[in-house]
Amino acid sequence: MALFKADEIRLAGMAASVPSKTVNNRDYSWISKKERELLIKSTGVETKRVIEPGTATSDLCYAATTKLLEDLQWDPKDIGILIFVSQTRDYLIPATSGILQERLGLPKSAIVLDINQGCSGFVYGLATISSLMKTTGIEKALLLVGDISSLNSAYRDKSTYPLFGDAGTATAIEMKKGAGPMYFNLQGDGKGYDAIIIPDGGFRNHLSKKSFDYKKHGDGIYRSNLHVALNGMDVFNFTLREVPPNAKALFAFSGTDPASLDYYIFHQANKLIIQTITKMLRLDKDKVPLSIDKFGNTSSASVPLTLVSELRDQLNAYPVKLFLSAYGIGLSWGSVILETDGMVCPEIVEYKK
Amino acid sequence: MEIGIDKFIKLVEDEFDDLEPGIMKPESKFKEVMEWNSINALIFVALVKTEFDVDVNADDLIKSQTVQDLYNLVAERAK
Numbered sequence: 021m022a023l024f025k026a027d028e029i030r031l032a033g034m035a036a037s038v039p040s041k042t043v044n045n046r047d048y049s050w051i052s053k054k055e056r057e058l059l060i061k062s063t064g065v066e067t068k069r070v071i072e073p074g075t076a077t078s079d080l081c082y083a084a085t086t087k088l089l090e091d092l093q094w095d096p097k098d099i100g101i102l103i104f105v106s107q108t109r110d111y112l113i114p115a116t117s118g119i120l121q122e123r124l125g126l127p128k129s130a131i132v133l134d135i136n137q138g139c140s141g142f143v144y145g146l147a148t149i150s151s152l153m154k155t156t157g158i159e160k161a162l163l164l165v166g167d168i169s170s171l172n173s174a175y176r177d178k179s180t181y182p183l184f185g186d187a188g189t190a191t192a193i194e195m196k197k198g199a200g201p202m203y204f205n206l207q208g209d210g211k212g213y214d215a216i217i218i219p220d221g222g223f224r225n226h227l228s229k230k231s232f233d234y235k236k237h238g239d240g241i242y243r244s245n246l247h248v249a250l251n252g253m254d255v256f257n258f259t260l261r262e263v264p265p266n267a268k269a270l271f272a273f274s275g276t277d278p279a280s281l282d283y284y285i286f287h288q289a290n291k292l293i294i295q296t297i298t299k300m301l302r303l304d305k306d307k308v309p310l311s312i313d314k315f316g317n318t319s320s321a322s323v324p325l326t327l328v329s330e331l332r333d334q335l336n337a338y339p340v341k342l343f344l345s346a347y348g349i350g351l352s353w354g355s356v357i358l359e360t361d362g363m364v365c366p367e368i369v370e371y372k373k
Numbered sequence: 374m375e376i377g378i379d380k381f382i383k384l385v386e387d388e389f390d391d392l393e394p395g396i397m398k399p400e401s402k403f404k405e406v407m408e409w410n411s412i413n414a415l416i417f418v419a420l421v422k423t424e425f426d427v428d429v430n431a432d433d434l435i436k437s438q439t440v441q442d443l444y445n446l447v448a449e450r451a452k
Contacts, residue, residue, distance in 0.1 A: 055410070062412045179411065238411075253431040256415050260422045296419040 023273040026150035027201035032192040033364035034335070035088035036328040037080045038069040038185075038315060040370045043170075045182045050175060051240055059182055064291025068185030068316030070170040072373045076110045078120050080188025081164040083369045085124060088190045091366050096125040100158035102132045103149050105141040105165040105320050107349070108172065109134060112222075120164060131156070138216070139287050139348025141165055141320030142189075143356050147204045149193055163191040167319035172218060174243035176234070180250050183290065185316030188371075189324035192364075202358040203274035205266050212351035215254045220245035255348065259293050263347050263355075264300045270343075270355050278303060280341065281357070283331060287346040288312035288322040297345075322346070328365055335363045375451075378444045385440075388420050389413065399441040417443075425451045 044067050045060050060066055071080075081104065089096060102124075104117040115134040126132070131152065137144045145163045153161055166188030173180035220231035231245045243249065271278050278284075284303050286294045291312055298308050309330035311322070318325055323346050327335065334340050340360045347353035376384075378399050385407075386392050392407055407413060414434055421427045427450040437443050 058410075058412055062416060252411060253414065253418070256418060257428060257430055260419070261428065292415055292419055296423055299423045 022206045023204070023269065025201040025203045025274070026147075026154055028195055028197055028199050029150050029153055029202065030194060030196045030199040031358070031360055031363055032194045033088050033092045034189065034191045034324055034328055035084040035091075035366050035369065036187060036189045036321065036325045037084040037087075037369040037371045038187045038325070039071045039075060039080070040372045041070050041072060042067050043070050048182055050181070051178050055178075059178075062290070062292045063183060064310060064312040065182055065185075065316045066313045068170070069187065071168050071186045075168070075371070075373050077106050077108050077166045077168050077188055078104070078110050078116050078123070080168070080186065080371055081166045081190060082120060082123055082188075083371050084188050085120070085162065085164060085190040087366050087369050088192055088364070089124075091364050092192055094160065094192060097127050099126050099160045099162055100130050100156070101149060101152055101161035102126055102130055103135060103145050103161070103163050104133075105135045105137055105145040105163070106167050107136060107138040107141075107319065108168045131158070137350065137352060138167065138319045139289065139322070140346040140350065140352040140354050142323040143204070143344060143346045143354035144206060144352070146191070146193075146202070146356060147206055147354065150202060153193065153195060159195040161193045163193060165189050165191070165324060166321045169248070169317070169319050172248040174234070174247040176240075176242040177237075177247060178240040179238070179252055180243075180248055183317045185318050187315060187318040187321035187325045189321045189328070191324055199361065200359050202356055203270060203276075204354065204356050205270040205273065206354040207262065207266055208350055208352045209262075210350070212254065212258060215251045215258065215351060216248065216349040218246065218248050255289075256293060258351055259289065259347050260296060260300065262353055263297050263345060266353055267301055267343070267345055267355055270357060274357050276357055278343070281343050282307065282334075282341045284308050284343045284345070285323050285326050287348060288315070288317055288326060289348060290317065319348075328368055332365045332367065335360055335365045338362065378441065381444050381447070382440060384420065384424060385417070388416060397440055399439065399444070401440050402438055403440050403443060404438075421447050427451055
């Protein structure tokens with residue numbers, strides 16, 4: 021396990037943007053009404069936000085970032101690092117971080133890079149950006165995390181379509197003398213690389229005519245090789261096997277009594293997973309906020325989106341002790357313990373194309 | 374495992390709201406009595422993980438037929 025800490029770094033602010041278009045799973049007529057109710061009850065996803073054609077992940081992240089910089093009164097010229105974390109980048113090449121750098125008006129001296137991570141992306145991004153700040157001494161940085169996974173799921177695949185929603189987020193991070201450490205525990209297991217996968221369209225299986233062919237993969241599951249394939253049972257088992265020990269190791273490493281934390285934020289994979297982990301770790305479920313009912317599983321964006329959506333008032337008002345845990349595609353998982361000290365958290369920005 | 378099959382059935386009945394109490398017997402085929410689907414499979418996996426810290430995968434559930442099979446599976450693996 022990679023257990024480490026980064027001190028003298030604070031979260032200055034956080035913002036999120038979601039598309040204005042809402043999709044309700046009660047209208048998902050590909051499956052029966054009874055099945056829809058069971059799906060909503062167990063996954064927790066009632067509604068989700070989805071983009072209109074033509075909107076890219078960077079548009080959502082840009083909307084969140086401009087609002088955040090305005091409220092923080094940060095000058096883009098002072099920002100020295102921009103990291104964009106996503107699995108639905110704007111182009112196959114080049115990286116999206118450069119597009120955002122230019123659009124936001126960051127200086128040419130800035131370090132800009134993409135990280136290709138999904139569900140675990142916010143924790144991985146935060147660990148990377150903090151480490152870079154520590155080694156470079158750069159004082160202000162932006163972590164832009166988002167996904168538009170709705171584009172990847174086939175409507176006639178009941179194992180993916182109802183789950184995924186779209187969102188983009190922005191987190192502003194700065195150096196501050198005396199800021200308490202953030203404790204991290206990052207892990208990965210590439211043996212499960214195909215548990216969540218889009219088989220075609222990359223550089224292993226290049227796009228071909230066959231990529232578009234729909235095939236039946238089970239009851240109510242039809243998709244092509246350009247759609248995401250999700251092995252729900254494998255991912256579920258992986259999460260229950262790996263996430264609780266990862267959390268316990270971080271509690272021990274940081275010397276934290278879990279009960280002393282104010283909130284535990286889990287990647288909003290589905291409600292059943294979050295409830296089961298909460299039980300296994302014996303956490304107080306009243307301290308586990310959920311946003312999946314409104315926004316679905318927004319992949320990399322789900323942890324910061326949940327913070328902004330559910331804890332905005334608290335984060336704006338006073339210091340909050342947080343445990344964040346994110347897990348999924350890769351397979352990749354990680355957690356962080358940190359204490360905020362008064363953040364700037366604007367309301368969720370509704371993105372209209 | 375500390376609990377017998379009767380208590381195991383009670384646990385399963387409590388977890389699945391649609392299940393009429395008493396309908397499930399050790400010899401019952403669970404995929405018939407409880408309208409088996411992929412979501413219910415996950416709910417069952419979560420139940421045995423939290424109650425007994427036992428891992429059950431998709432293959433295990435495909436191979437199992439009766440409630441007794443499920444109980445045996447969990448009992449063998451319970452620590």
